Amino acid sequence: MKSNPVGWFEIYVQDMPRAKAFYEAVFQGTLSELMNPATDELPGMEMWAFPSSMESYGAPGALVRMTGCPSGGSTLVYFSCEDCAIEAARAASHGGKVFKQKMAIGEYGFIALVEDTEGNMIGLHSMK
Numbered sequence: 001m002k003s004n005p006v007g008w009f010e011i012y013v014q015d016m017p018r019a020k021a022f023y024e025a026v027f028q029g030t031l032s033e034l035m036n037p038a039t040d041e042l043p044g045m046e047m048w049a050f051p052s053s054m055e056s057y058g059a060p061g062a063l064v065r066m067t068g069c070p071s072g073g074s075t076l077v078y079f080s081c082e083d084c085a086i087e088a089a090r091a092a093s094h095g096g097k098v099f100k101q102k103m104a105i106g107e108y109g110f111i112a113l114v115e116d117t118e119g120n121m122i123g124l125h126s127m128k
Contacts, residue, residue, distance in 0.1 A: 007080035007125055009061035010047075016065045020048050023063065034062060037105035042066060078111065078123035087124045088112040 013019035020031055031048040038045070045066045052060035064076075081087045085102040091114040092098050099121060100113040109127040116122060 004059075005079050006059045006077050008078035008123070009059055010064045010076040010078070010123070011061070012069045012071045012076065013063050013065050014071045016046050016048065016063065019063050019065075023050070031063065037108050038103060041103050076113075076121055076123050078125045081124050081126045083128055084110050084112040084124035084126040088114050091116070 011019075024031060027050075029051050031050060034047040034049050036042060036045045036047065045064065047062045047064050049062040050060065052058075079087070083102075088098050088102060095117040097115040098112065099115055100111075102110050102112045105111055109125060112124045113121055114124065
């Protein structure tokens, strides 16, 4: 495991305008709209990114509205991997479940979604 394993986070919401206004007001910043990188696999997904810098410490992230994903305690942490398919297979072989097999997200690489043994969903991200 890498020393800073979390590479991205997502906070799932149902009402994007309300959630966006809340986070911008609380943290006194502006969120930026992100293009849906997987329109075929995740139609209608809406994402707004928190301000971030590649030169600063910490993981970037976004608010996400996606059909079928609950909100209210639904925060998804993405762990950085060499090849997310490998970690997804490991999760399945160690009592977890693969929710979404490795899929392309355009120029941003690949993701897979898995449930841990406690029912928590985590994301896996890789560039290959």
